[in-house]
Amino acid sequence: MKSSLTATNKYLLYSSFKSDPLINAGNENGLISCGGIVESVDENVPDLAHGDIVGYLSLDVSETINLSSNIAIKLSRYDPKLLALIPYGSYAMKVLRLVNPSIGMNVLIYGMDQFSLLLSQLMAISGANIFMLGSQASENIREKTSTRLSVCKNIAFLNSSESTMVHNLPKLDRIIVTNGFTDFLAFFENARLTLLQKKIVVILSNEQEFDVAMFVKKGIEIAVIDDFRDVGLDDPHYVEGVKYPTGYVRWHFRENLRMFINLYLKNELLIDFFEVKVVTIDSILDYKNKMKNLAKGARYLFVVGQT
Secondary structure, eight states: OOOOOEEEEEEEEEEEEETTTSSSOSSSOOEEEEEEEEEEEEETTTTOTTTTTEEEEESSSSSSEEGGGEEEESSSSOOHHHHHHHHHHHHHHHHHHHOOOOOTTTEEEEEOOOHHHHHHHHHTTOOOEEEEEOGGGGGGHHHTTGGGGGGSEEEEEEETTTTTHHHHHOOEEOOOOOOOOHHHHHHHHHHHHHSSEEEEEEEEOOOOOOOOHHHHHHTTTEEOOEEEEEEEOOOOTTTTTTTOOOOOOOOOHHHHHHHHHHHTTTSSSOOOOOOOOOEEEEGGGGGHHHTTTTOOSSSSEEEOOOO
């Protein structure tokens, strides 16, 4: 039975961060549509109606888009930070499903950035012990955020130069690399780490090429998670009962996003470090003119017309 909706595409995300895991060279326009206003909806979709604000993910930057209702979720109000968080929150939940953290699990997250800070909290809420590690280049992020996230008692902030602390890490169940894979290679070769589950999860950003030969020799599997363009949103190729490869994760978009939004609304996530600048544009076609004057190292939510 058909379950689709038509929406006015009103909210579009753009990021000029070099290591952003969602906005990379594979995105031709550099934009992700993340929300809009419902214009029409099929009769068998009872939870959505004309005029509702909905969050979704799409690379379609048309003024009006058609979507499956499985990849749209109703929002109670206009919240620019939440709209900008939708792609990252959904992506982080996808990583969470793959790693499947549990109470007492020890997880090292390498590559301190805003996405990894969001991911670390979701992991910690699940009961895992998180060790955040970054290169010298990420020291400023560490200084700005470690105090704010210290309320998460099972998140520890380290630096790769602090050899004593790194060598004293407990046996690790999983390693996740969110950026700086080249730096991670050098770190991993020199660090004395015990990896219980021979698996490292790599988040692809704009670092498309990396050498995994060293890990293959050590019998370590590299599971690469690309963004929602790898298998789609609610994967149409998924077949119940079929045994899929270890790295395969079915992305239940609405289920994952609903869980994330619930944590956000309950203020269980510390996201004051996640900054977004709102830019009003007259039409979607106007975004290219606006992009010419945007600063580097920032995140923008383009809003078409008035809110």
